[in-house]
Amino acid sequence: MQNSDLKNFFTYSFSLDCVIFGYQNGKIHVLLIKRSIEPFENYWAIPGDLVYPDEDLPVAAERILYDLTRLKNIELHQAQTFGNPNRHPQGRVITNAYFALIRIDEFQAEASSWAEEVLWVPIDEVPNLAFDHNLIVNSTYELLKQKLTFEPICFDLLPVRFTLNEFQQLYEFAFDQEMDKANFRKKIKYIPLIAHDEKQQNVKHRPAKLFSFNEKLYHEQVKKGIYQFRM
Template identity: 40%
Template structure:
């Protein structure tokens, strides 16, 4: 490893897969490109990494600039570096995925002029570059993460019903779960605290709302506790 300045360099970008949850299920946020290549096509929000910012910071900045969503959870996913993934020239991209509380946002949130839109997983349009591959990888990672870490709560409002929680797991894991077993398991971890609030605006018995006790989770983790659904 000699002097770095002697080598021609790939361009370096970050791209983000933003997941949100609403009544229709799990959604991804895409933006419409306004410049070539792939002008007019949908793509993941992202952009170039600046010299004075870390990769995480670049991801957060791009998300804030392009979508204005408030990020609950952000994790680096994988770095994609196929030689021809950008037709212009060599571009390596560090992909991230993010979770947001979709319920608290306007359905389409975009701070700058670009169109941003939520698409249900499984009904995404054709996307630019190798972004399809990134989307797939992100979803796979989310599935694994959700089972092993309590990140699901970052997709839900601060207070939620057990039904909401169960539906989240069902949608992301792609299979049905038994109501009684699910409640037994989740409540058995002793990480949810009952609030005295209840669901409102439903045409049936209102469900009790719970909140996730982050502090308690962190304490348990130090004692070797392992979250798993």
């Protein structure tokens, strides 16, 4: 990109910021990067950058996340758009937040490009961030909590094959609500799960059966209108 182009681009441009929520030890974290460039050099921020002129938003989300953190194969979901005219000190930059939920230990984040460091920080210990990124993180966290009720994104936080107890623990954490084991199993009766023959390994007690989310059946049922996910 030439300098003159950059100038025009930057008087009115569109960026995309990724709020990556990571689950570990029963806690939700957010992935931050340290900026090595102006503006807000040396500030912590969420990974984000300008969208290319010919790039679709979901593609941009993946590219930007990979460029800055080397994370890939993560399903990103659209969140809110933030367009305050003063949110970026160098010009009008409207930004669209995308978010994802991952298990921290299944991925390896590495600083790349102009990201100097990466850091997982618990959601309730987020420091002062660059731009309006605190607003973006908080708003997106609220949205996440709502979406957990209506969309089966909780499975992003579980291993592909999980025990019903793991599922229940996640539920209890996400909705901050304890639940009886037997009753939890009744509650999820209609969620399309695949029961495998395989069992939990290396536990000092009766191993639990492993399940996985039946994504194909889920989409079929939703399409037919015979099922709507609700936690």
